[in-house]
Amino acid sequence: xxxxxxxxxxxxxKKNLVTALILxxxxxxxxxxxxxxxxxxxxxxxxxxxxxxMTRISETKDLTYIRQDGKVxxxxxxxxKVIVIQSLPGAQPDEVTVGVMKRLSEKYAxxxxxxxxxxxxxxxxxxxxxxxxxxxxxxxxxVLPQWTVASNxxxxxxxxxxNEFKANRLPHEEDGKWLYDKxxxxxxxxxxxxxxxxxxxxxxxSYVAPFDFELAAEWDTKAVKTGTGLNxxxxxxxxxxxxxxxxLAEEAVADKGRAKKSKPPVLVIGLGFxxxxxxxxxxSKSRRNAQHIQ
Numbered sequence: 001x002x003x004x005x006x007x008x009x010x011x012x013x014k015k016n017l018v019t020a021l022i023l024x025x026x027x028x029x030x031x032x033x034x035x036x037x038x039x040x041x042x043x044x045x046x047x048x049x050x051x052x053x054m055t056r057i058s059e060t061k062d063l064t065y066i067r068q069d070g071k072v073x074x075x076x077x078x079x080x081k082v083i084v085i086q087s088l089p090g091a092q093p094d095e096v097t098v099g100v101m102k103r104l105s106e107k108y109a110x111x112x113x114x115x116x117x118x119x120x121x122x123x124x125x126x127x128x129x130x131x132x133x134x135x136x137x138x139x140x141x142x143v144l145p146q147w148t149v150a151s152n153x154x155x156x157x158x159x160x161x162x163n164e165f166k167a168n169r170l171p172h173e174e175d176g177k178w179l180y181d182k183x184x185x186x187x188x189x190x191x192x193x194x195x196x197x198x199x200x201x202x203x204x205x206s207y208v209a210p211f212d213f214e215l216a217a218e219w220d221t222k223a224v225k226t227g228t229g230l231n232x233x234x235x236x237x238x239x240x241x242x243x244x245x246x247x248l249a250e251e252a253v254a255d256k257g258r259a260k261k262s263k264p265p266v267l268v269i270g271l272g273f274x275x276x277x278x279x280x281x282x283x284s285k286s287r288r289n290a291q292h293i294q
Contacts, residue, residue, distance in 0.1 A: 065150035068133040085185040089178040116147040123151040189252035
């Protein structure tokens with residue numbers, strides 16, 4: 001057909017309307033499917049009490065430290081164990097978290113897969129550091145190999161605590177008092193920082209709870225009830241113990257054997273929806289071009 005003999009195609013209102021209706025239906029169906037998928041996931045998550053994965057400590061970002069016995073080692077030396085880590089100024093001990101650590105030491109004394117680490121955030125000079133660590137260890141009753149008392153130079157140690165443990169503040173001294181995140185940090189066998197997950201009785205997203213005993217003590221001063229007969233500090237310690245038991249029962253996974261995370265179903269559905277829209281658009285355009293040539 002010669003170009004000069006081509007005639008403009010008059011749009012067919014009925015066909016345009018049908019195409020528009022198809023697109024609207026596809027959008028409604030696609031949106032409904034995605035919404036239902038999110039609702040299903042939310043309901044599943046509401047009843048899921050598995051400890052939440054916060055972050056994973058990479059071997060390239062490991063923390064090197066000196067222990068109370070003078071040995072220089074690193075956090076990865078405890079790889080494959082479940083670890084509870086406490087940040088603590090040696091000159092400003094925290095009675096609540098120290099008490100929790102001591103009870104954990106007694107409870108899991110016979111478990112070789114469990115370890116405690118106290119990081120002293122106010123280290124003295126390098127010459128006197130081992131003596132300082134030995135003194136703190138003596139006050140805590142910390143005995144190797146279960147309970148490590150260790151430290152490093154302040155900038156390195158403080159940065160690691162803030163970035164890798166997701167602390168709510170960078171440890172620092174202000175007016176002679178140390179300000180730092182007093183939360184205990186739980187690390188599983190695969191180097192993941194874990195937090196407790198508390199399903200909500202009335203539905204909705206579960207509450208991810210840090211082991212922040214300072215906050216729990218604050219709630220106790222405000223007479224916030226737990227509904228369990230225990231105060232908030234006591235209840236948080238129970239929650240920590242339950243979470244430790246869960247992660248102790250999990251298996252360590254070799255780095256090479258880690259399975260790749262599967263794509264969430266919602267993303268797959270969304271991708272399918274987009275491809276369907278493209279297909280409809282291309283098909284509609286092809287028909288119009290065919291009519292134009294004819």
